[in-house]
Amino acid sequence: MELAFYIHIPYCIKRCGYCDFNTYTPAELQITSELKDISNSYIDLLISEIKSARIEVGESAVIPSIFFGGGTPSLMEASDIGRVISTIKDQFNLAKDAEITLETNPDTVTKEKLAQFLAAGVNRLSFGMQSAVPHVLATLDRTHNPDNLPQVTKWAKEVGFKEISVDLIYGTPGESKEDWQRSIDAALSLPITHISAYALIVEEGTKLAAQIKRGEVGNVDDDLSADKYIMADQAFTSAGFNWYELSNWAKPNSESRHNIFYWLGKNWWGAGPGAHSHLNGKRFWNVKHPNLYKERIIKGESAVAEFENLESIQIESERLMLSIRLPSGVEKSTLNDKQILDLAGYVESGHLDQANWNLGRATLTLDGRLIADRILREILL
Amino acid sequence: MPAISIAKAPQPAATNPAQIRNFCIIAHIDHGKSTLADRMLGLTGVVEDRNMRAQYLDRMDIERERGITIKSQAVRLPWRSGIDNQEYILNMIDTPGHVDFTYEVSRSLAACEGAVLLVDCAQGIEAQTLANLYLAMENNLTIIPVLNKIDLPAAQPDKFAEELAKLIGCQPDDCLRVSGKTGAGVEVLLDQIVKQIPSPVGDPKAPTRALIFDSVYDSYRGVVTYVRVVDGHLSPRDQIQMYSTGVRHEMLEVGVISPEPMASKGLGVGEVGYLITGVKDVRQSRVGDTVTTHNNPAKVALAGYKDPKPMVFSGLFPLDGAEYPMLREALDKLQLNDAALVFEPESSAALGFGFRCGFLGLLHMEIVRERLEREAGLTLISTAPSVVYNVTLDDGNNLVVTNPSEYPDGKIAEVLEPIVKATILAPSEFIGTIMELCQQRRGIQKGMDYLSEDRVEIRYTLPLAEIVFDFFDQLKSRTRGYASLDYEPIGEEAGDLVKVDILLQGEKVDAFSQIVHRDKAYAYGVMMTGKLHELIPRQQFEVPIQAAIGAKIIARENIRAIRKDVLAKCYGGDISRKRKLLEKQKEGKKRMKMVGRVEVPQEAFIAALTTDADKVSEKKK
Secondary structure (H helix, E strand, C coil), X not given: CECEEEEEECECXXXXXXXXXXXXXXXXXXXXXXXXXXXXXXXXXXXXXXXXXXXXXXXXXXXXXXXXEECCHHHCCHHHHHHHHHHHHHHCEEEEEEEEEEEXXXXXXXXXXXXXXXXXXXCEEEEEEECCCHHHHHHHCCCCCCCHHHHHHHHXXXXXXXXXXXXXXXXXXXXXXXXXXXXXHHHHCCCCCEEEEEECCCCCCCHHHHHHHHCCCCCXXXXXXXXXXXXXXXXXXXXXXXXXXXXXXXXXXXXXXXXXXXHCXXXXXXXXXXXXXEECCEEEEECCCHHHHHXXXXXXXXXXXXXXXXXXHHHHHHHHHHHCCCCCCXXXXXXCHXXXXXXXXXXXXXXXXXXXXXXXXXXXXXXXXXXXXXXXXXXXX | XXXXXXXXXXXXXXXXXXXXXXXXXXECCCCCHHXXXXXXXXXXXXXXXXXXXXCCCCCCHHHHHHCCCCCCEEEEEEEECCCCCCEEEEEEEECCCCHHHHHHHHHHHHCCCEEEEEEECCCCCCHHHHHHHHHHHHCCCEEEEEEECCCCCCCCHHHHHHHHHHHHCCCHHHCEECCCCCCCCHHXXXXXXXXXXXXXXCCCCXXXXXXXXXXXXXXXXXXXXXXXXXXXXXXXXXXXXXXXXXXXXXXXXEEEECCCEEECCCECCCCEEEEECCCCCHHHCCCCCEEEECCCCCCCCCCCCCCCCCCXXXXXXECCHHHHHHHHHHHHHHHHCCCCCEEEEXXXXXXXXXXXXEECCHHHHHXXXXXXXXXXXXXXXXXXXXXXXXXEECCCCEEEECCXXXXXXXXXXXXXXXXXXXXXXXXXXXXXXXXXXXXXXXXXXXXXXXXXXXXXXXXXXXXXXXXXXXXXXXXXXXXXXXXXXEEEEEEEEECCEEEEEEEECCEECXXXXXXXXXXXXXXXXXXXXXXXXXXXXXXXXXXXXXXXXXXXXXXXXXXXXXXXXXXXXXXXXXXXXXXXXXXXXXXXXXXXXXXXXXXXXXXXXXXXXXXXXXXXXXXXX
């Protein structure tokens, strides 16, 4: 069997205003140790979990990809990242051409560190860019200087990385279309092979949500975001990046193998606090707080907080939900008459591609991508 | 302790009327009537401590939950007076407390010789108290004024004793002081009931006449009819006859409630109890009617019988059209026990098949709705409450309109609408805001009196249509909850009324049609279109919303089409959450009603009909 690995690093120097990920600053954890020590001791825990995963999975599965996400994975020591990779190699069967991605903060990384990561086995970088416009970054409460991006991507190339990706966010309150165009242009001017672009979602409990509630920051304009998506898709496509998922574009052969595992409903193991896993029709996720995670691992107990055994109707819902996000869409032969009837209307209205429909697949057009969830709701059982 | 065991007390059909005292407790909602009743049940030994539960006599779940009494009960209490040490039988008749049920209250009063007028001495006299007091006085009952809740820190017995005394025409010292909660003063109250309230008077040899003051359907026993015997007597196996219908029934069982039903040898002059005749429908056993015997029927009925008249109408529709038969069944069942509820099938282009129901008032309507939803598990959409209009067309034809969408479009010579006399009691600091509210609602002031330095009674005549919407809520909110309201119908008057229609995408939505005064039509149109704009979610196409009088558009709003409906991120950790959200949204779709192409949530129908604009904009998020 194939099993992708997700490794969660729950540490950040500072929390961004819009972030609701499972990450903690040293102040929130009340730790004063050096990053180096945090890195060392945390990776020890991960290694334990990976070993338990081997027992749980029960076989030496092929590992096609490892993804270090967070938090800020680039805060960890390169050697510790290396230890995780070797442990996976030991315990399982790491594919020779395995894709190994590290999410990286452009503020806190040096050329030297990038070289160390490469040496440790990382072969793909994903930089959190978000925007090239200072006032937008300020609203998002991001620390970095937009000028860091050209610098770090240049270093990455020089050091030898071939696969480099940036993440962008559009729809921040106060961001004009011109602002967004600037960010698009800035991203396309970098030596990258992959772009992810997301509409900003204001999550409950974040600093940004509170500011919006208090009226200090305006609301997100959904209609404007629709325009921005179209702008992005057109610009990226013209620059040679093809959409291979609703929010992801890549140069040929530079798609993220790891993320595709999610969208094709394959198996993966998520290690670390709050990480999600999907194994043979069962979804489970770990306890969120690093301290609780540590307690469990040290005691030799499972770090799992909750799980669900998926029923066939849920598996089917997930299949529809995920496949529609890809250009390959959903095969008509897997749908019942009612679903096909409901979708036919969307072919007529130009939201599903006519040519593909005739060839037996329901695939989203650009217009269709904007209302993908609406279409999905019609065909969910 | 002057309690007598029921077994040793004077027995039904063998009790000297001189030993009987029939009384009721009249009070405003929440003034502690049921709790006082509990204490009396305990003190007279009728309910032992270990069997006692709070508000013992409130049987319906709704009553217990909401702390209100809807149905009357009549309980037989044996009591040895602390004054003369003699045995007495006290019949306590518990009356409904709400303005909607005035007729039932009046029939309960007619069954008594006296009334305990109960006033919460932390709250003071309320409109309902006054209304029922006047009713009691009209029935020539002896009034015993009682101040309740003296245990509360906020109690002001002296102040309210003064007010009460002035009202009734007695001395402040005559007002008894009790606490239903602790029991303080309740024994003294029982003794005073014996002392002050006259015993019933009637002729045991005359043809039997018994007043029906309540009628309750029980699924095991059929209709249980509560009666007060005025003349003659009732025995088991009698062939009885209902005066109003002339229909004969066999008496299967007769007895008293103490506090559970106990069959007896019969009921004599002045006694209060129940009959079971095997009838299955409360309409065959009507409140206010006279029960007599077949072989010696009474020639003259007891006075005061009236057919209940619905005042407020509303359309009730099942959200899921397939549940229509269930709604019908549930209404049939409710009707068995509710002589005032009327309904007939109605169809709406917007809402499908349902019923137009008539109620005594807003509380009655709410209760029926709640019972339907809770007991029958139905999800209902109800249209705005409306009153009955009497329309005379240009050609002289007459039309009675209970459904706004039936209001004739053509030439109308005159429209008559029902008018009520409203009595409002409130602290005098709110006079200005109350007058403003009543004037806004086309009210005409009829008078104002100060009950005391800081409390005032204001009287207005108002169109009933202006009250059924949310007058009461507005009144409460303007007076920080202190005002109380009572109203009674006093006839019809001509009004300058028009029908305002609401259109979605150019099509009339009959469920939103409303009859309003011409001067208010524009404001109403603006309000409704505004609200619907907030409540109806964006669709895939534009949705114009318009308000119109006839063909003339008086207000409009536009809901823009939605352009983006997609979740940007969907990685490993998001999948489970997103799937659940989609499933939930799919469920939510089922609760949408299609009006043409427009998906309208159930909440829109309900919320569109309240004036709370703040609640509304919250929901749209």
